[in-house]
Amino acid sequence: MIDKRVASIDEALAGLGDGMTIMFGGFGGAGVPINLMRALPGTPANNLTIISNSVRFLEDYAHALFEEKRVRHAVASAARSRGAASGISEIQLADGTLTLDIAPQGSFAERIRAGGAGIPAFYTPTGVDTPVVEGKEHREFNGRMCVLETALTADFTLMRADKADRYGNLYFRGTQGNFGRDMAAAAKCTVVEVREIVDGLLPQPEIHVPGVFVKRIIQLPDARDA
């Protein structure tokens, strides 16, 4: 019997450790795995590489990870903290505690998609003639200069969806899917917090991510209400 349901956050995050890479879904406040992020400082996770469109969400919900200098590298399209003053991730970027691979959002998304799809690298015109692709391999296709971008994979993906079934099939509300759809396939262990684990199995039209990409599902309330 296939059953990816887990009952506790400890079980959901079991296996996180030193030197790991974690991807985080979520954009614009939708699909952010807030419960799982909040639990991260209590795990052995350390020397982390985080892959998240914006560094800010992890700073908001797992501030202690930065205070304890447990994040050493970030891949993101946005590394700007809230407000006019420097946030802790910005301070750590400036003092070298944290290193950053800043990526155009489309290259970021495609690197993750490629990672989940078994494609090691691809060429894109995005970023050519800008400092963000300096040092990367360039090649011209059909008269247009492109740059080689490499795939991203992870040990864990943490994300949120609305509903799941025991197969790990996922249903998103609204724009919850965003990066999570691509990240689910790109990690060895994808953990999804959901509002509801349904009885039985989801009907086919409601399955936005096939369960084959998902390892663990856990039912947790919407942390934005807390």
Next chain:
Amino acid sequence: MSYKALSRNQIAWRAAQDLEDGMVVNLGLGMPVLCANYRPEGREVLLQSENGVLGVGPVATPEQEDRDLTDAGSQLITLIPGASIFSSSDSFAMIRGGHIDVTLLGGFEVAANGDLANWDADMPGKGPLIGGAMDLAVGAKEVRIMMQHNTRDGSPRLLEKCNYKLTAPSCVTRVYTDLAVVDVTADGFVVREILDGLSRDELQAKTGAKLTFAPDCGVLKTPAV
């Protein structure tokens, strides 16, 4: 003569008038998203948001608000009939793959050859933020910029060469400012419309590159929106 510079809403109104029936349009954060309020009636314009929405409707009223339905700027939105929602990689397939007719973006600087700088203004102590700008700038069929003609201290933003780090080279086709509508052509900046009461010499003095005035250069007029 005196003139009154356009407000942000008026710049948005003016930019929205150029969105044609049937166009697929991505609106950047800040001033560009205001264009959604001024789409001319009777035209079907599909708005794309890079978090994965095609068919963005008006901003949600308090009764319509749904925290799981947002645009790329975290605004709670509605969907129009026929809207679709998809993954980030599909969203950028749409953007990079040439399926977006126009993107309207904010800008820090635009050069006379169409170079755009709109992502890194060297803010001390603040981290970088690219978002979708670089992909939009290389992928959309047309890149139109909305910005103030000058910085707060009066420096020009339309320049021979950008000072800030580029978003993409030679991509901008048109710039809407609070003073003028300016096209980027093979011959540099060509003014299409200029505010009533602002002389051509004054506009040139506020600009960091040579301006040419179109033979049919008109008056930049907007309602009091």
